[in-house]
Amino acid sequence: MTALFALATSLLWGLADFGGGLLTRRTPALTVVVVSQSIATVVLGAIVLVTGAWSETGPRLWFAVAAGLVGPVAMLAFYKALALGPMGVVSPLGSVGVAVPVGVGLVLGERPGLLQFAGIAVAVAGVVLAGGPQFRGAPVQRQAVLLTLLAAFGFGAVMTLIAEASSTLTGLFLALFVQRVTNVLAGGTALYVSVRRGSLAPPKVDWRALPAFAFVGLADVAANGTYSLAAQRGPVAVAAVLASLYPVVTALAARGFLSERLRGVQAAGAGLALVGTVLLATG
Helix, strand or coil: CHHHHHHHHHHHHHHHHHHHHHHHCCCCHHHHHHHHHHHHHHHHHHHHHHHCHHHHCCCCHHHHHHHHHHHHHHHHHHHHHHHHCCHHHHHHHHHHHHHHHHHHHHHCCCCCCHHHHHHHHHHHHHHHHHCCCCCCCCHHHHHHHHHHHHHHHHHHHHHHHHHHCCCCHHHHHHHHHHHHHHHHHHHHHHHHHHHHHCCCCCCCCCHHHHHHHHHHHHHHHHHHHHHHHHHHHCCHHHHHHHHCCHHHHHHHHHHHHHCCCCCHHHHHHHHHHHHHHHHHHHC
16 A cells, blocks of 8 residues: 555656646746645645544644645745756656655664665766756756755655644644645735735636646645555655656656657756655665
8 A cells, every 4th residue: 555655646746746837837836836725725625524634633733834834935946947947857856855854864863874875976966967068057947956956855844744744544634734724825925925016917817727726736735645645554765765756757748748858968867866866765
Protein backbone atom coordinates (compact mmCIF):
# COMPACT_ATOMS: atom_id res chain seq x y z
CA MET A 1 0.00 0.00 0.00
CA THR A 2 2.92 2.36 0.67
CA ALA A 3 4.13 2.01 -2.91
CA LEU A 4 0.62 2.42 -4.31
CA PHE A 5 -0.10 5.61 -2.36
CA ALA A 6 3.35 7.05 -3.09
CA LEU A 7 3.07 6.40 -6.83
CA ALA A 8 -0.39 7.97 -6.79
CA THR A 9 1.23 10.99 -5.13
CA SER A 10 3.80 11.35 -7.90
CA LEU A 11 1.09 11.11 -10.57
CA LEU A 12 -1.19 13.66 -8.88
CA TRP A 13 1.57 16.15 -8.10
CA GLY A 14 3.00 15.86 -11.58
CA LEU A 15 -0.34 16.53 -13.28
CA ALA A 16 -1.19 19.34 -10.85
CA ASP A 17 2.14 21.01 -11.61
CA PHE A 18 1.55 20.72 -15.32
CA GLY A 19 -1.97 22.13 -15.07
CA GLY A 20 -0.88 24.93 -12.75
CA GLY A 21 1.94 25.89 -15.08
CA LEU A 22 -0.41 26.08 -18.06
CA LEU A 23 -2.95 28.21 -16.18
CA THR A 24 -0.24 30.59 -14.99
CA ARG A 25 0.72 31.35 -18.58
CA ARG A 26 -2.72 32.95 -19.05
CA THR A 27 -3.67 33.98 -15.50
CA PRO A 28 -1.57 35.61 -12.72
CA ALA A 29 -0.03 32.96 -10.49
CA LEU A 30 -1.59 34.41 -7.33
CA THR A 31 -5.05 34.16 -8.90
CA VAL A 32 -4.39 30.55 -9.88
CA VAL A 33 -3.38 29.70 -6.32
CA VAL A 34 -6.37 31.41 -4.69
CA VAL A 35 -9.02 30.08 -7.09
CA SER A 36 -7.72 26.50 -7.21
CA GLN A 37 -7.29 26.31 -3.44
CA SER A 38 -10.73 27.86 -2.84
CA ILE A 39 -12.34 25.07 -4.83
CA ALA A 40 -10.34 22.47 -2.91
CA THR A 41 -11.38 24.07 0.39
CA VAL A 42 -15.08 23.76 -0.44
CA VAL A 43 -14.70 20.08 -1.34
CA LEU A 44 -12.64 19.32 1.76
CA GLY A 45 -15.14 21.15 3.95
CA ALA A 46 -17.88 18.87 2.67
CA ILE A 47 -15.73 15.80 3.37
CA VAL A 48 -15.01 16.99 6.91
CA LEU A 49 -18.72 17.47 7.58
CA VAL A 50 -19.68 14.08 6.15
CA THR A 51 -16.96 12.13 8.00
CA GLY A 52 -17.30 13.99 11.31
CA ALA A 53 -13.61 14.86 11.24
CA TRP A 54 -14.23 17.85 13.54
CA SER A 55 -13.85 15.41 16.43
CA GLU A 56 -10.12 15.26 15.64
CA THR A 57 -9.59 18.91 16.58
CA GLY A 58 -6.49 19.38 18.74
CA PRO A 59 -3.19 21.24 19.18
CA ARG A 60 -1.59 19.32 16.28
CA LEU A 61 -3.69 21.36 13.85
CA TRP A 62 -1.27 24.26 14.38
CA PHE A 63 1.09 22.28 12.14
CA ALA A 64 -1.60 22.45 9.44
CA VAL A 65 -1.94 26.21 9.94
CA ALA A 66 1.81 26.60 9.51
CA ALA A 67 1.69 24.46 6.37
CA GLY A 68 -1.13 26.66 5.10
CA LEU A 69 0.99 29.78 5.51
CA VAL A 70 4.02 28.30 3.77
CA GLY A 71 2.05 26.59 0.99
CA PRO A 72 0.83 29.67 -0.94
CA VAL A 73 4.33 31.13 -1.06
CA ALA A 74 5.72 27.87 -2.41
CA MET A 75 2.93 27.42 -4.96
CA LEU A 76 3.15 31.03 -6.12
CA ALA A 77 6.90 30.76 -6.65
CA PHE A 78 6.55 27.40 -8.39
CA TYR A 79 3.78 28.45 -10.76
CA LYS A 80 5.71 31.57 -11.70
CA ALA A 81 8.77 29.42 -12.36
CA LEU A 82 6.73 27.03 -14.51
CA ALA A 83 5.49 29.99 -16.55
CA LEU A 84 9.02 31.34 -17.03
CA GLY A 85 11.09 28.24 -17.68
CA PRO A 86 10.72 24.85 -19.36
CA MET A 87 8.62 22.52 -17.22
CA GLY A 88 11.11 19.75 -17.84
CA VAL A 89 13.74 21.79 -15.95
CA VAL A 90 11.62 23.52 -13.31
CA SER A 91 9.72 20.49 -12.07
CA PRO A 92 12.75 18.26 -11.32
CA LEU A 93 14.43 21.13 -9.47
CA GLY A 94 11.32 21.47 -7.35
CA SER A 95 11.79 17.94 -6.07
CA VAL A 96 14.97 19.01 -4.24
CA GLY A 97 12.61 20.05 -1.42
CA VAL A 98 13.03 16.56 0.03
CA ALA A 99 16.17 18.01 1.65
CA VAL A 100 13.93 19.77 4.19
CA PRO A 101 12.79 16.57 5.96
CA VAL A 102 16.44 15.50 5.95
CA GLY A 103 17.38 18.79 7.62
CA VAL A 104 14.68 18.33 10.25
CA GLY A 105 16.14 14.92 10.98
CA LEU A 106 19.56 16.52 11.51
CA VAL A 107 18.13 18.96 14.03
CA LEU A 108 16.52 16.07 15.89
CA GLY A 109 19.84 14.28 16.15
CA GLU A 110 19.93 12.10 13.05
CA ARG A 111 23.19 11.91 11.10
CA PRO A 112 23.24 11.74 7.28
CA GLY A 113 24.75 8.76 5.61
CA LEU A 114 27.12 8.72 2.68
CA LEU A 115 24.26 8.56 0.18
CA GLN A 116 22.69 11.69 1.64
CA PHE A 117 25.93 13.64 1.35
CA ALA A 118 26.24 12.42 -2.22
CA GLY A 119 22.64 13.44 -2.85
CA ILE A 120 23.32 17.00 -1.70
CA ALA A 121 26.31 17.29 -4.02
CA VAL A 122 24.46 15.81 -6.99
CA ALA A 123 21.42 18.02 -6.42
CA VAL A 124 23.54 21.18 -6.29
CA ALA A 125 25.29 20.18 -9.51
CA GLY A 126 21.87 19.63 -11.07
CA VAL A 127 20.74 23.11 -10.04
CA VAL A 128 23.76 24.68 -11.73
CA LEU A 129 23.53 22.65 -14.93
CA ALA A 130 19.78 23.04 -15.26
CA GLY A 131 20.40 26.74 -15.87
CA GLY A 132 21.90 25.75 -19.20
CA PRO A 133 24.32 27.81 -21.28
CA GLN A 134 22.28 30.96 -20.60
CA PHE A 135 22.41 30.69 -16.81
CA ARG A 136 24.56 33.80 -16.45
CA GLY A 137 23.27 35.86 -19.32
CA ALA A 138 19.51 35.34 -19.18
CA PRO A 139 17.70 36.86 -16.16
CA VAL A 140 14.50 34.97 -16.96
CA GLN A 141 16.20 31.61 -16.72
CA ARG A 142 18.02 32.61 -13.53
CA GLN A 143 14.78 33.88 -12.00
CA ALA A 144 13.03 30.61 -12.84
CA VAL A 145 15.74 28.60 -11.09
CA LEU A 146 15.70 30.80 -7.97
CA LEU A 147 11.91 30.71 -7.76
CA THR A 148 11.97 26.94 -8.09
CA LEU A 149 14.45 26.57 -5.23
CA LEU A 150 12.26 28.78 -3.03
CA ALA A 151 9.27 26.63 -3.95
CA ALA A 152 11.23 23.43 -3.23
CA PHE A 153 12.07 24.60 0.28
CA GLY A 154 8.42 25.48 0.85
CA PHE A 155 7.15 22.15 -0.46
CA GLY A 156 9.55 20.27 1.79
CA ALA A 157 8.41 22.30 4.78
CA VAL A 158 4.74 21.62 3.95
CA MET A 159 5.40 17.88 3.67
CA THR A 160 7.09 17.89 7.08
CA LEU A 161 4.40 19.99 8.77
CA ILE A 162 1.36 18.20 7.37
CA ALA A 163 2.83 14.83 8.38
CA GLU A 164 2.84 16.09 11.98
CA ALA A 165 -0.70 17.46 11.83
CA SER A 166 -2.57 14.15 11.95
CA SER A 167 -2.28 10.47 12.75
CA THR A 168 -5.66 9.16 11.54
CA LEU A 169 -7.56 9.29 8.24
CA THR A 170 -10.28 11.61 9.54
CA GLY A 171 -7.59 13.70 11.21
CA LEU A 172 -5.88 13.96 7.84
CA PHE A 173 -9.08 15.28 6.24
CA LEU A 174 -9.36 17.94 8.95
CA ALA A 175 -5.67 18.86 8.70
CA LEU A 176 -5.89 19.26 4.93
CA PHE A 177 -9.03 21.38 5.32
CA VAL A 178 -7.38 23.66 7.89
CA GLN A 179 -4.32 23.91 5.66
CA ARG A 180 -6.44 24.93 2.65
CA VAL A 181 -8.48 27.47 4.64
CA THR A 182 -5.21 29.06 5.73
CA ASN A 183 -3.97 28.91 2.12
CA VAL A 184 -7.00 30.80 0.88
CA LEU A 185 -6.88 33.41 3.66
CA ALA A 186 -3.17 34.07 3.14
CA GLY A 187 -3.36 34.03 -0.65
CA GLY A 188 -6.57 36.05 -0.74
CA THR A 189 -5.06 38.71 1.52
CA ALA A 190 -1.99 38.93 -0.72
CA LEU A 191 -4.21 39.18 -3.79
CA TYR A 192 -6.32 41.96 -2.23
CA VAL A 193 -3.23 43.94 -1.22
CA SER A 194 -1.67 43.53 -4.68
CA VAL A 195 -4.84 44.80 -6.38
CA ARG A 196 -5.17 47.75 -3.99
CA ARG A 197 -1.55 48.75 -4.60
CA GLY A 198 -2.02 48.51 -8.34
CA SER A 199 0.70 45.91 -8.79
CA LEU A 200 -1.87 43.42 -10.03
CA ALA A 201 -4.99 43.94 -12.09
CA PRO A 202 -8.32 42.87 -10.56
CA PRO A 203 -8.57 39.09 -11.06
CA LYS A 204 -10.52 37.95 -14.08
CA VAL A 205 -11.13 34.24 -14.30
CA ASP A 206 -12.26 32.60 -17.52
CA TRP A 207 -15.10 30.45 -16.19
CA ARG A 208 -14.58 28.04 -19.05
CA ALA A 209 -11.27 27.20 -17.35
CA LEU A 210 -12.98 26.47 -14.01
CA PRO A 211 -12.64 22.68 -14.43
CA ALA A 212 -8.89 23.16 -14.90
CA PHE A 213 -8.65 25.24 -11.71
CA ALA A 214 -10.64 22.59 -9.87
CA PHE A 215 -8.38 19.82 -11.14
CA VAL A 216 -5.21 21.64 -10.04
CA GLY A 217 -6.55 22.35 -6.56
CA LEU A 218 -8.03 18.92 -5.94
CA ALA A 219 -5.04 17.05 -7.38
CA ASP A 220 -2.70 18.98 -5.09
CA VAL A 221 -4.86 18.18 -2.05
CA ALA A 222 -5.14 14.53 -3.02
CA ALA A 223 -1.37 14.30 -3.46
CA ASN A 224 -0.79 15.66 0.04
CA GLY A 225 -3.25 13.12 1.37
CA THR A 226 -1.82 10.11 -0.44
CA TYR A 227 1.71 11.06 0.59
CA SER A 228 0.69 11.25 4.24
CA LEU A 229 -1.01 7.86 3.96
CA ALA A 230 2.07 6.38 2.29
CA ALA A 231 4.35 7.71 5.03
CA GLN A 232 2.05 6.37 7.76
CA ARG A 233 1.82 2.87 6.28
CA GLY A 234 5.47 2.16 5.56
CA PRO A 235 9.04 3.46 5.58
CA VAL A 236 9.15 7.21 4.94
CA ALA A 237 12.23 6.70 2.74
CA VAL A 238 10.30 4.43 0.38
CA ALA A 239 7.36 6.82 0.26
CA ALA A 240 9.64 9.80 -0.40
CA VAL A 241 11.55 8.05 -3.18
CA LEU A 242 8.43 7.03 -5.08
CA ALA A 243 6.63 10.34 -4.49
CA SER A 244 9.69 12.24 -5.76
CA LEU A 245 9.09 10.81 -9.22
CA TYR A 246 6.40 13.44 -9.89
CA PRO A 247 8.73 15.64 -12.03
CA VAL A 248 8.89 12.81 -14.54
CA VAL A 249 5.10 13.04 -14.96
CA THR A 250 5.29 16.82 -15.47
CA ALA A 251 8.17 16.54 -17.93
CA LEU A 252 6.39 13.83 -19.94
CA ALA A 253 3.19 15.88 -20.01
CA ALA A 254 5.12 18.95 -21.18
CA ARG A 255 6.84 16.93 -23.88
CA GLY A 256 3.63 15.29 -25.03
CA PHE A 257 1.32 18.33 -24.97
CA LEU A 258 3.72 21.25 -25.44
CA SER A 259 6.48 19.54 -27.46
CA GLU A 260 9.13 21.00 -25.15
CA ARG A 261 12.71 20.30 -26.12
CA LEU A 262 15.58 20.76 -23.69
CA ARG A 263 19.27 21.49 -24.32
CA GLY A 264 21.49 18.58 -23.47
CA VAL A 265 23.05 20.33 -20.47
CA GLN A 266 19.60 21.29 -19.15
CA ALA A 267 18.32 17.75 -19.45
CA ALA A 268 21.43 16.50 -17.68
CA GLY A 269 20.97 19.03 -14.89
CA ALA A 270 17.32 18.14 -14.44
CA GLY A 271 18.22 14.47 -14.32
CA LEU A 272 20.95 15.08 -11.75
CA ALA A 273 18.52 17.02 -9.56
CA LEU A 274 16.14 14.07 -9.62
CA VAL A 275 18.95 11.61 -8.87
CA GLY A 276 20.06 13.82 -5.99
CA THR A 277 16.52 13.76 -4.63
CA VAL A 278 16.43 9.97 -4.68
CA LEU A 279 19.82 9.75 -2.97
CA LEU A 280 18.68 12.16 -0.26
CA ALA A 281 15.55 10.18 0.40
CA THR A 282 17.25 6.78 0.47
CA GLY A 283 20.41 7.75 2.35
